[in-house]
Amino acid sequence: MKPYKIGYTQGVFDLFHVGHLNLLEKAKEQCDFLIVGVNSDELVKTYKHKTPLIPEDQRRRIVEALKAVDQCFLVDTLDKEIIWKEHPFDAVFIGDDWKGNERWKQTEEQLSRHGAKVVYLKYTDGVSSSALRQKIAEPGN
Secondary structure, three states: OOOEEEEEEEEOOOOOOHHHHHHHHHHHHOEEEEEEEEEOHHHHHHHHOOOOOOOHHHHHHHHHOOOOOOEEEEEOOOOHHHHHHHOOOOEEEEEHHHOOOHHHHHHHHHHHOOOOEEEEEOOOOOOOHHHHHHHHHOOOO
């Protein structure tokens, strides 16, 4: 039996790679129903100050097509409490590279009031969309 009924995770999922896949598969291993929020282009511009290379509707379609994903939608906020109010979940899954981050400590406190937990999953070392962007930009690629 899985520890959580409904799980949630969120990300940009630009230049989809094995780190994204690992996170989604590990999250699904811990819940019966996995909901995934794909950050809208406007949200990404707001907090990362860059535009995703893959447009939001295409990123959503890619994530939605994965067998680990039960429900997928675009999101315009990083506030997990707002998302929880619209789509209640038992656990939110995030890479363990965020553990100890002030924003995630606050998220832990907020969600605990609703009985939801923050679950940190092993981050896939050596791969990221940022690293892929840099590699693509190198001369000769």
